[in-house]
Amino acid sequence: MRMKRYIILASLVLIGLLSRAQTIYHEQYRPQIHFSPRRHWMNDPNGMVYYAGVYHLFFQYYPQAAVWGPMHWGHATSRDLVHWKQEPIALYPDSLGYIFSGSAVVDTANTSALGEDGKTPLVAIFTQHDPVGEKHHTRTYQNESLAYSLDSGKTWHKYAHNPVLRNPGITDFRDPKIFWYDAGHKWIMTLAVKDRVCFYSSTDLEHWKKESDFLGVYGTHGGVWECPDLFTLDYQGRKVWVLLVNLNPGGPNGGSATQYFIGDFDGTTFHTSLNETRWLNFGPDEYAGVTWSGTGDKRIFIGWMSNWAYANKVPTSPWRGANTLPMHLGLEKVGDALYVTARPVAALDRLATKPSTPGETGTSARIPAPARIDLVHSSESFALTFSNTHGEKLVVGYDKQNGKYYVDRTHAGISDFDPHFAAVAAAPRISRTDTIHMSIYLDVSSVEVVADDGLTNMTALVFPREPYTFLSGPLRSVKIFYLKSIWDK
Numbered sequence: 210m211r212m213k214r215y216i217i218l219a220s221l222v223l224i225g226l227l228s229r230a231q232t233i234y235h236e237q238y239r240p241q242i243h244f245s246p247r248r249h250w251m252n253d254p255n256g257m258v259y260y261a262g263v264y265h266l267f268f269q270y271y272p273q274a275a276v277w278g279p280m281h282w283g284h285a286t287s288r289d290l291v292h293w294k295q296e297p298i299a300l301y302p303d304s305l306g307y308i309f310s311g312s313a314v315v316d317t318a319n320t321s322a323l324g325e326d327g328k329t330p331l332v333a334i335f336t337q338h339d340p341v342g343e344k345h346h347t348r349t350y351q352n353e354s355l356a357y358s359l360d361s362g363k364t365w366h367k368y369a370h371n372p373v374l375r376n377p378g379i380t381d382f383r384d385p386k387i388f389w390y391d392a393g394h395k396w397i398m399t400l401a402v403k404d405r406v407c408f409y410s411s412t413d414l415e416h417w418k419k420e421s422d423f424l425g426v427y428g429t430h431g432g433v434w435e436c437p438d439l440f441t442l443d444y445q446g447r448k449v450w451v452l453l454v455n456l457n458p459g460g461p462n463g464g465s466a467t468q469y470f471i472g473d474f475d476g477t478t479f480h481t482s483l484n485e486t487r488w489l490n491f492g493p494d495e496y497a498g499v500t501w502s503g504t505g506d507k508r509i510f511i512g513w514m515s516n517w518a519y520a521n522k523v524p525t526s527p528w529r530g531a532n533t534l535p536m537h538l539g540l541e542k543v544g545d546a547l548y549v550t551a552r553p554v555a556a557l558d559r560l561a562t563k564p565s566t567p568g569e570t571g572t573s574a575r576i577p578a579p580a581r582i583d584l585v586h587s588s589e590s591f592a593l594t595f596s597n598t599h600g601e602k603l604v605v606g607y608d609k610q611n612g613k614y615y616v617d618r619t620h621a622g623i624s625d626f627d628p629h630f631a632a633v634a635a636a637p638r639i640s641r642t643d644t645i646h647m648s649i650y651l652d653v654s655s656v657e658v659v660a661d662d663g664l665t666n667m668t669a670l671v672f673p674r675e676p677y678t679f680l681s682g683p684l685r686s687v688k689i690f691y692l693k694s695i696w697d698k
Contacts, residue, residue: 234247234694236525236526236527237525237653238525238653238654238672239653239654240531240653241578241579241653241695242291242534242557242560242652242692243514243532243533243534243652244266244285244532244695245532246268246270246283246285246530248275249271249272249273249275249527249529250270250271250276250529251513251530251531252268252277252497253268253310253436253496253497254267254498254511254512254513255269255282255310255311255312255436255497256282256299256312256313257499258312258313258315258331258362258502259502259504260329260503261361263286263287263288263361263362264288264289264290264501265313265331266285266286266287266293266511266532267282267283267299267300268283268284268513268530269282269309269310272298275525275528275529276521277521279302279307279340280302280308281298282298282299282300282335283299284296284297284298284362289556289559290509290535290556291554291556291560291695293695300333300335300356300367305339305352305354305372306337306342306350306351306352307337307338307339307340308335308337309335309336309351309383309384310335310336310384310435310436310497311336311384311385311386312386313331313332313333313502314388314389314414314502314503315503316329316331316332316357316414321414323357328359328360330357331357331358331362332355332357333355333356333357333365334353334373334374334414335354336352336353336382337351337352337371338351338383339351339352349376349378350376350380351380351383352371352374352375352376352382353372353374353385353398353400354367354368354371354372354373355368355414355415368415370415373414373415373416373417379402379403380403381401381402381433381434382401383401383435384400385398385399385400386398386436386439387399387502388439388440388502390476393410394412395410395476396410396411396414397409397439398410398411398417399437399439400437401433401434401437401454402434403433403434404430404433404434405422405423405424405434406422406437406479407421407422407423408420408421408477408479420476420477421477421478421479423452423479427470428454428486429456429468429486431459431460432465433456433457434454434456435455435456435497436453436454436498436499437452437453438452438499439453440500442508442538442539442549443506443540444542444547449547450471450473450479451469451471452469452472452479452481453469454467454468454470455467455468455496455497457496457517458518460488460493460516461491462492462493462632463493463516463518463632464516464517465495465496465518466495466496467488467489467495467497467498468487469487469488469489469549470487471483487549488636489510489549489551489666490512490551490666490667491614491636491637491665491666492657492666492669493516493634493668493670494515494655494669495512495513495666496512496516496517498511498533499511499512500538507537508538509536509538510537510551511534511535511536512533512668513530513531514531514532515531518627518629519626519627519630522627523626524626525654533668534553534554534557534650535554536551536552536553536663536666537551537554537555538550538551539663541662541663541664543639543640543641543664544641548639550662550664551659551663551666552659552662552663553648553650553659560579560692560695561690561691561692562690562691562692562693564688564689565688565689566687566688567680567684567689568683568684568685568687573679573680573684574680574681574684574689575678575679575680576595576651576677576679577678577691578652578653578677579650579651579652579653579692579694580689580690580691580692581651581690581692582648582649582680582688583647583648583649584645584646584647584649584683584686585647585686586644586645586686587643588638588642588644589607589609590607590609590610592604592605592682593605593606593681593682593683593687594681595651595656596677596679596680596681597673597674597675597676597677597678597679598675599673599674599675601621601622601673601674602621602677603616603617603621603622603656605617605649605658606682607638611635613635613636613637614635614636614637614638614658614667615636616634616656617633618630618633618669618671619631619632619633621671621672621673622672622673622674623672623674624672636660636665636666636667637665638665639664639665640660640662645661646660647660647661653676654671655669656668656671657669
């Protein structure tokens with residue numbers, strides 16, 4: 210009898226373990242085509258670097274709860290930018306403060322002299338935020354520190370003489386993004402400083418001098434500037450400089466967002482003649498977006514898929530926070546103006562199954578999640594409605610009269626955690642062609658709209674009580690691709 214009880218107990222334990230194994234990464238609202246941490250809080254992506262065939266994604270992480278707390282650098286790796294493995298925490302807070310946002314590079318020439326025994330160092334520079342200094346209003350509580358890895362990013366060592374760039378007395382002094390400027394044989398740091406971007410240079414990644422300011426007379430200033438990124442994109446054989454600047458609040462649909470400037474950089478100063486504000490993503494839920502280093506001529510962007518207006522309150526558990534889809538950036542001219550385009554990386558196509566064409570069978574269709582919905586439509590008004598048996602509906606469409614795309618989540622699901630969540634987000638149609646091309650990436654708790662080959666993008670969170678299972682609208686213009694979960698082996 211005792212043996213029988215042991216067998217029953219062991220069976221119950223095994224069933225419990227199997228059940229847990231089947232549910233992790235498949236909880237309610239868990240993204241299936243976007244990276245999210247196994248559990249606990251995540252916000253800004255940072256330190257992204259590609260080396261030896263591996264994409265490293267570091268991110269702001271609090272490993273004790275699913276709300277913001279003392280920041281660490283979480284870590285995930287991928288070989289295709291689609292399937293991710295969460296790694297051990299890379300950087301922990303210390304006596305200098307929390308580990309805020311920053312960047313990482315491959316120091317191929319060992320300019321830092323941190324490489325040993327022929328090992329190439331990966332070097333990260335990040336903001337350390339001293340909460341004690343902040344509490345006492347010192348104005349110098351954010352400084353830039355350095356860490357390095359000699360085992361291809363697996364483990365990290367903090368520099369013995371941190372910080373490497375001390376705060377001159379400015380309360381917002383953070384988010385360093387570094388790159389090698391070959392023409393000047395030096396490293397450039399792009400730093401967010403309150404209402405502007407400052408540029409610093411170094412030959413060894415350890416000693417920095419200020420070069421210039423990109424002043425706050427440009428762009429939008431509804432909130433503090435954060436997470437800048439300076440790089441080049443190719444346009445018909447010409448290198449064009451692009452500066453990304455995130456800000457919170459002040460986005461086009463409220464809260465956080467990423468704006469960009471097109472101009473020129475001479476190794477000291479960034480210049481632009483662009484007077485209007487340009488947005489990389491018009492949706493309410495893309496923020497802190499920056500690009501990978503080490504990818505050569507490719508420029509790959511990813512953002513945090515949330516909004517500081519309600520990030521601590523969204524109804525997810527045991528995690529909070531996810532990334533947007535990784536996007537390949539490019540340039541396209543519309544009229545006389547250049548625009549940055551953002552298109553999902555090609556590796557995402559490998560998740561797609563054979564498409565269905567629902568317009569051949571009726572005016573509504575069953576739809577799985579996750580899915581990609583491709584639409585080719587005339588530039589007339591239209592609306593695609595995703596719905597479920599609870600009567601909840603998410604609407605993605607185009608309003609020809611106003612020349613705007615929109616995502617309407619006023620009745621999309623749970624929204625009582627924030628009074629401004631249930632709203633309509635709109636974005637201008639930039640393309641002037643007669644045909645609309647749109648891809649809609651529908652995940653369990655988000656929608657990402659890529660219109661006109663990446664000229665207009667929108668990202669929005671949604672929390673339906675049950676998954677959307679029906680699609681209605683101009684289905685003759687639609688193809689539906691089921692997307693396999695990135696967590697399924």
